[in-house]
Amino acid sequence: MAGAVGLSLAGWTPVRVGWEERRPVVTWCHTAGVPFTESFFDETVEACLRNPFRLLFQRRTDMVEVGRFVAEHPGLAPAGFIFHMSRCGSTLVSRMLAACPEHLVLSEAPPIDWVLRAASSQREPWLRWMVGALGQPRGTEERRLFVKFDAWSILDLAQVRRAFPGVPWLFLYRDPLEVLVSHARRRGAHTIPGVLPPELVGMTPAEAAECSLDDYAARVLACICKSALDHQDDPLATFAEYRQLPELVVSELASAWSLPVDAETLLDVARRDAKNPAVPFEPDRAAKQAGASPGMRAAAERWLAPLYDQLEKARAGQ
Amino acid sequence: MWGWCATSAEALAGFHHVVLGDPVLQRELLAAGERGGFVALVVERAQGRGWDVSADDVEEGLREGRRAWRERWV
Numbered sequence: 001m002a003g004a005v006g007l008s009l010a011g012w013t014p015v016r017v018g019w020e021e022r023r024p025v026v027t028w029c030h031t032a033g034v035p036f037t038e039s040f041f042d043e044t045v046e047a048c049l050r051n052p053f054r055l056l057f058q059r060r061t062d063m064v065e066v067g068r069f070v071a072e073h074p075g076l077a078p079a080g081f082i083f084h085m086s087r088c089g090s091t092l093v094s095r096m097l098a099a100c101p102e103h104l105v106l107s108e109a110p111p112i113d114w115v116l117r118a119a120s121s122q123r124e125p126w127l128r129w130m131v132g133a134l135g136q137p138r139g140t141e142e143r144r145l146f147v148k149f150d151a152w153s154i155l156d157l158a159q160v161r162r163a164f165p166g167v168p169w170l171f172l173y174r175d176p177l178e179v180l181v182s183h184a185r186r187r188g189a190h191t192i193p194g195v196l197p198p199e200l201v202g203m204t205p206a207e208a209a210e211c212s213l214d215d216y217a218a219r220v221l222a223c224i225c226k227s228a229l230d231h232q233d234d235p236l237a238t239f240a241e242y243r244q245l246p247e248l249v250v251s252e253l254a255s256a257w258s259l260p261v262d263a264e265t266l267l268d269v270a271r272r273d274a275k276n277p278a279v280p281f282e283p284d285r286a287a288k289q290a291g292a293s294p295g296m297r298a299a300a301e302r303w304l305a306p307l308y309d310q311l312e313k314a315r316a317g318q
Numbered sequence: 319m320w321g322w323c324a325t326s327a328e329a330l331a332g333f334h335h336v337v338l339g340d341p342v343l344q345r346e347l348l349a350a351g352e353r354g355g356f357v358a359l360v361v362e363r364a365q366g367r368g369w370d371v372s373a374d375d376v377e378e379g380l381r382e383g384r385r386a387w388r389e390r391w392v
Binding site for chain 2: 007008016018027030045046049051052053054055056057058059110
């Protein structure tokens with residue numbers, strides 16, 4: 001492979017993992033000097049690949065090579081993990097944290113998702129190696145690493161906790177009806193039947209195939225919320241509701257995670273749309289509440305309302 | 319270094335390996351910037367090291383890289 005012994009991986013970042021002949025193969029992109037400032041990891045990689053050198057000259061290694069690289073270049077230690085039910089302000093939190101020059105934030109990096117979903121007994125070391133490889137400092141100022149996981153990754157929270165004991169984590173949630181309305185307008189991958197294995201989200205294949213899209217989305221979100229609640233007694237957990245944003249980041253979260261932050265700099269980020277910072281932020285709670293169909297209201301009431309109440313109790317009991 | 323290659327794909331793969339081991343060459347190719355200039359520079363540097371790489375080979379490599387990235391979810 002191109003990542004043979006002697007060819008340094010410093011300045012390169014894993015961007016993709018796949019199985020080839022039952023072995024994981026990691027593709028790396030040259031990213032030296034590139035700050036990861038876009039809202040999502042893949043957006044930064046897409047920008048990198050516009051340079052033809054980075055598109056043509058990528059590297060491929062096995063997972064052992066990732067481990068060897070991290071042994072010599074450990075990467076930044078994770079200072080906090082962000083889990084969420086989707087469409088609930090998690091991108092805002094990650095962008096606010098990223099506004100601090102001492103912070104490196106990885107937002108929904110597919111190589112991490114791949115490792116968490118890999119059918120392998122090696123997931124735990126692979127996860128540490130992958131976070132280490134992705135968490136290499138880009139410049140000279142970064143001191144702390146934050147990882148925002150995909151929404152469904154909370155189902156693997158126990159695995160993450162074993163790989164990284166001692167790292168505090170946040171679970172963000174929102175009024176379920178507003179989340180369902182958001183997915184009805186633009187479906188997240190995890191709310192589309194067939195993308196996630198039905199058994200992973202507590203359904204049989206027949207149930208997944210027969211229920212409405214709103215019901216399916218609600219049941220997936222319910223599975224996510226239940227997984228978070230299973231860990232509500234973890235002293236490293238912080239539960240937060242969307243309406244606490246953005247102030248939560250510079251107050252409770254900064255305190256819980258012992259982060260020295262410039263509140264004004266971070267709060268300034270919240271004035272822009274987190275997913276499209278070119279436009280100003282527009283509150284949309286009222287519009288989403290008003291835009292909910294009867295089917296969405298029934299799905300939210302049946303599958304999510306009791307869990308939302310439990311999340312609110314967990315948050316109040318912190 | 320001179321490399322005998324049965325196919326142009328092997329030539330590009332051989333030069334690919336040379337590039338990955340040469341940080342100076344990497345910086346030069348990275349700085350080439352826009353596609354046309356980059357393709358010409360890759361051909362020049364590859365052939366200067368004995369790898370019979372053509373502009374078509376490089377363009378195909380770029381298309382393959384873009385395809386692999388686009389199809390990463392498949």
